[in-house]
Amino acid sequence: MSRARIARVLVDSPLPQLDRLFDYGIPDGLVDAVVPGVRVRVPLRSAGRVSDGFVVELADAGDYSGPLSEIESVVSPLRVLTEDVWTLARRVSERAAGSAIDIVRLAIPTRQVRVEKAFLARIESAPIRVIEPAAVEHYAPGVVESAIARGERVAVDAVPLVTELSSGITVGAWALTLAQAATHVLAAGRRAILVVPDYRDQDQLQAALEEVLPAECIVRLDARQSNPDRYRGFLRCLGDEPLVVIGNRSAVYAPARDLGLIAVWDDGDALQREPLAPYVHARDAALVRQEQQGCALIMLGHARTTEVERLVEVGWLHEVRPAPSVIPKVVPTAYQSANDPLADRARIPSSAWHAAREALARGPVLVQVARPGYSPQLACAECGQTARCVRCEGPLAQRQSGDVPACAWCGALAIGWRCRHCDADRVRLLGAAGASRTAEDLGRAFPGVRVIIADGERPVQHVDDRPALVIATRGAEPIARGGYRAVLLLDGERMIARESLRVAEDCVRWWSNAIALAARGAPCYLVGIGGELARALVTWNQAGFARSELADRRRLRFPPAVRVATLTGSIDAVESAVRVSGVDAGDVLGPVDIDSARVRTILRFDYARGSEIAAVLRAEVVRAATSRRRGARGRPGAIPLRVRMDDIEPFLES
DNA sequence: AGCACGCCGACT
């Protein structure tokens, strides 16, 4: 068997036209060092210029017939780009019409020489550790366990309770569910990746894991770590021992050999979408990886996203529910005078106020309020319903007062607009007004009570079980020991007034997550919200709510009932991309102007056409980047064509 | 991105 003479290298460059493998010769001195996965330095176009890259594979003959350059050096002997991660990066980037190297950069943290030296010098102690599997509580015995053993894909409804660990830390029951599930993977000698949105969830999950697993089995990978810590965690994943990797969205790309489980907690959280190109959602990456490696997949949440609901409906995910079911006590309450001037000032309904007063004698009470500030929107001047585009149902926006309102999604001018609900023909600006409730107002409504404020600037993760009024903005709610004795969700009306395709879905999630912090049987008051939303929470049937949301999106041809691609760039480049995509005119929303030089168009299409359209659009991006730097003679000012798949952001704008 | 190649106007 002759030695391979060609190394196929992924070059670390942001240019879309370089997103493929390049063939390099292997100099005699490096034949042993050049192996798949190592980081290398390679010349790229004319000697002198060198690029970083990764050896992806070795071959005897390449597909390139020209003269080959040779690899300049091997940066380190560690095979940091594993075969699995390379395949995953390739597939995920293709699905997202992006570059594989952008995914590889998320997967492999920056190299830290000292950390690497220490890792290479370590003595392989390999203690034989016996891991005891822990039963997954709150579900029918063996259901979650057998799903893991068989490599199934499941959508699991989380248990809306909090649990006190033996360490004294209180965590959401969901964290213990994932920890217990992970024990079965590790006991089988395999590995698990658990993905959470932020560090608060990660802390809970880590505490829960330490309850059931030795601490040495847990590896953290997240953005808050220092570079050395992150690289140290990453290198541990390259070893052989059974591990559970916990981290934020990019942990989904961790190099875990012999993967038994990927779990994603709370996939509806906006932090699960990567804000860097190609903007891949952790849920989508997890789905691709599950298919590739045949491991189990758990999507866990208190609420259900329409995306997960869609996967359930097409049979890709199977539902698992707690058994026996745990149904929180949710009380929808209309606004009514509280008969108490202070409670009235804080706009707390009397029944909720009385219940909170009573609960405050026994422990902490949570008051959830909206985050300050929200964007103004246009509404019917008569009935107050959001003003919508007659063509595509998008929200209407006004550049400046006096302008004819135009659709924020498709750009159609709303000339001769009439309200669908009351037939009025005038719009008004909503949103900027409205007295925001202050912590002082709330505190005054409950005189003599300890007040704890938790928001973005004042993060509080835990409160004890002594009486306190805990005022938190949504998403920043602390966990109370023993659970809150009552929960007041006060700003429902303000939260639902946000203009967004996902607003109802998001509200159900925010409220469900807050309600799940209550003690068993504690009353949870949902103020100012009725109808289907309130019913979903009272019956604790978030899946049913997601089902009807998804049915609405199907009727309107909105994501996730269809896939979408957002194109931005010069009008010429965007129009050309629209043409080659072959998408019907009815599914082309736009173009709308972004600034003087760029426009945006949204394409929507069925899932069946997804990979084909992603490939065509990707080719257009490459074409726009190479041939003809349009207009501005190849100088900065040439506007790149950008494609973003499955981005719901333009649908969120008003 | 850089950098070489190449095909038309003023030069010793």
Add this chain to the structure above:
DNA sequence: GTCGGCGTGCTC
């Protein structure tokens, strides 16, 4: 004749 202008295209 040929030096060099920048538009065009490629990077193993």
